[in-house]
Amino acid sequence: MSKDKSFTSSVINWFPGHMTKAKRAMEEKLKVVDMVIELRDARVPHASANPLLSALIGNKPRLVILSKADKADPVATKQWVQKLSSENVRVLAFHLQQDALMKPIVSACKELMKDKIERQIRRGIKPRAIRVMVAGIPNVGKSTLINRLANKKIAQTGDRPGVTKALQWVKVGKELELLDTPGVLWPKFEDAQVGFVLGITGAINDNVLPMEELAVYALRYLKQHYPHLLQERYGIGEELDDPYQMLIVIAKQRGFLLKNEEMDEKRTVETLMREIRDEKIGMISWESSDGNSESV
Structure with missing residues (x-):
């Protein structure tokens, strides 16, 4: 690993063929839905907002759900909820596997569709179920959300990107009809740091990622924003700023040294990234609401 390695925006790009097909299908289905539930990762609310999706949605009412709130810094999440909310956008944050979802989500959808529902009633039309895309x-919890709302396993789930490959309708009681869609990334990250934080949080397949460079970025960010967590987990103190030296400390602590006493870089990096994603280090937000992705 070179300590001076830096990312470029072209390093982390992932746009499998099924995503191109899904994008076209979503354009067609948007014509028949009333509103959109957009899931974003609470740890990276800016980076996990697909600009292609925003362009497709246009002015349709939108409920933004910040998933994985159990993994994010709760103070930062509260700030993001306030920042992202607007007249046509409601924002909720959840731990999808444990929180009560049905009541707050149905209530938010009804609130967003209130004007249309009232117009239907005035015309003597019985409001039908709200159709929601x-x-x-990838990997923000769309299928988990749908399965929880439907109270049965309908959508395939997996803690990896690219599980859902096709579109499908799911009825949720009498009030909502949900259209599940595959996770869609965009072809090129204009901001290189978007690729960094999406890679760290698992939105991109690890097989196409420069994992050593992600680890360096993560350690620099943690040192700047969460130094106490590095101290508590790995004993990395204030005097240490070099991410490569931080990796050596982690390797020694875990016994990841080779026969020549050099660091087993692969095992050390894999362990660090796994512990970040499993919240072993702590609840971390990789963006701030006042600065989005910050340089470190």
């Missing part, structure tokens, strides 16, 4: 980038 569920969308977002």
Whole structure:
């Protein structure tokens, strides 16, 4: 590993063929839905917002759900909820596996569709179920959300990107009809740091990622924003700023040294990234609401 390595925006790009097909299908289905539930990762609310999706949605009412709130810094999440909310956008944050979802989500959808529902009633039309497209980038919890709302396993789930490959309708009681869609990334990250934080949080397949460079970025960010967590987990003190030296400390602590006493870089990096994603280090937000992705 070179300590001076830096990312470029072209390093982390992932746009499998099924995503191109899904994008076209979503364009067609948007014509028949009333609103959109967009899932974003609470740890990276800016980076996990697909600009292609925003362009497709246009002015349709939108409920933004910040998933994985149990993994994010709760103070930062509260700030993001306030920042992202607007007249046509409601924002909720959840731990999808444990929180009560049905009541707050149905209530938010009804609130967003209130004007249309009232117009239907005035015309003597019985309001039908609200048709909602569920969308977002890979691995933000779309299928988990749908299965929880439907109270049965309908959508395939997996803690890896690219599980859902086709569109499908799911009825949720009498009030919602959900259209599940595959996770769609965009072809090129204009901001290189978007690729960094999406890679760290698992939105991109590890097989196409420069994992050593992600680890360096993560350690620099943690040192700047969460130094106490590095101290508590790995004993990395204030005097240490070099991410390469931090990796050596982690390797020694875990016994990841080779026969020549050099660091087993692969095992050390894999362990660090796994512990970040499993919240072993702590609840971390990789963006701030006042600065989005910050340089470190």
